[in-house]
Amino acid sequence: MARPKKKSNKEIFALGNEAVVEGALLAGCTFYAGYPITPSSEIMEIMAQRLPQIPNGAFIQMEDEIGGLGAVIGGSLAGRKAMTATSGPGFSLMQEHLGYGCITETPLVIVNVMRGGPSTGLPTSPAQGDVQQARWGTHGDHSIIVLSASNVQECLDMTIEAFNLAEKYRSPVVLLIDEITAHTREKIIIPNEDEFEVFNRIVPTMPPEWYKPYEETVRGVPPMPAIGSGYRFHVTGLTHDVNGFPTSRPDEVRDLNERLFRKIDQFLHDVQIVDEIDTDDCDVCVIAYGTVARSAELAVKQARDLGVKAGLLKLSTLFPYPRKATERVMARAKTIIVPEMNMGQMSREVKRVNNGQVSVRTINKVDGQIITPAEILKVLTRV
Numbered sequence: 001m002a003r004p005k006k007k008s009n010k011e012i013f014a015l016g017n018e019a020v021v022e023g024a025l026l027a028g029c030t031f032y033a034g035y036p037i038t039p040s041s042e043i044m045e046i047m048a049q050r051l052p053q054i055p056n057g058a059f060i061q062m063e064d065e066i067g068g069l070g071a072v073i074g075g076s077l078a079g080r081k082a083m084t085a086t087s088g089p090g091f092s093l094m095q096e097h098l099g100y101g102c103i104t105e106t107p108l109v110i111v112n113v114m115r116g117g118p119s120t121g122l123p124t125s126p127a128q129g130d131v132q133q134a135r136w137g138t139h140g141d142h143s144i145i146v147l148s149a150s151n152v153q154e155c156l157d158m159t160i161e162a163f164n165l166a167e168k169y170r171s172p173v174v175l176l177i178d179e180i181t182a183h184t185r186e187k188i189i190i191p192n193e194d195e196f197e198v199f200n201r202i203v204p205t206m207p208p209e210w211y212k213p214y215e216e217t218v219r220g221v222p223p224m225p226a227i228g229s230g231y232r233f234h235v236t237g238l239t240h241d242v243n244g245f246p247t248s249r250p251d252e253v254r255d256l257n258e259r260l261f262r263k264i265d266q267f268l269h270d271v272q273i274v275d276e277i278d279t280d281d282c283d284v285c286v287i288a289y290g291t292v293a294r295s296a297e298l299a300v301k302q303a304r305d306l307g308v309k310a311g312l313l314k315l316s317t318l319f320p321y322p323r324k325a326t327e328r329v330m331a332r333a334k335t336i337i338v339p340e341m342n343m344g345q346m347s348r349e350v351k352r353v354n355n356g357q358v359s360v361r362t363i364n365k366v367d368g369q370i371i372t373p374a375e376i377l378k379v380l381t382r383v
Contacts, residue, residue, distance in 0.1 A: 020159050021151045029057050031051075031080035031255075065089075088114060096138065106170070149181060202223045341370070
């Protein structure tokens, strides 16, 4: 019997924002709520067109970004894979709900297309000023996963990854891209279904009367039923016990907070995604992310052509910060260069890991312009 031919990959030209939508739909997203804001608006516009065309797909425009993330949390608790997209001012409005998503362990994806700030700032210009906000913007101790994409193909790939990590660890996941990546148009490959993993949240299998929604498990991630599926599921932003009801008992408060960190920290090998380029023998290594990592990759290649032993550590996961990967390149390189379109937000993490071992130099730009390969190469050759 003849075997069916493998379906060929589909190639399309897409903006970064369009690739985000493609990745979300491939990952199984069926619910989007949000409010339009430059330079992320295309994500919402395309979702408004595409979601009603798929089974159970639902789209809603809310009155603002606060309502948008609130609706996303509700959609996720009801069993949907849910997301929203925004930019700096909208991301600021979402912070209280982001904390609510963390303590209620609600899987969701927020795509933040970064622009210049603070406040209204530069609505149509790129920046990387939301890095520390993505990690620490909501109050209190909390764990969260923050990813980044440096080109249009990665916008698709990292959106799938964002959904998978959100579902796997019952956590909000923030995907940071910037205006340049969002509005760059390139050829991308839409992968076949057998070429990527789609992870769906674990649901309880015990009888409903045995279920405890925040009970400790080996992985630290409790199973999560859809509200309305027959399992009692109390949801609150207050610190809660294993049944989901508010508590101020020190032992229960401690156990909850420690588990929220442990469920991610014990799987850093799965969460932390990096790419090392020419780092085996590098004397100087660039650590970069987002659009700037793309500039850095070309600069490293040009430096190698000039005889400089340069390397690149490209960060696709920003938080939890990839400490071990950074320590590896620091064991080889004498100098680390951290270029970013802010005043030094990720370089703080690099310096914290470094603790004075090697020289760390920064390239910072906050004028709404990209850091070019030539600017990075200039520092590489001087070093």
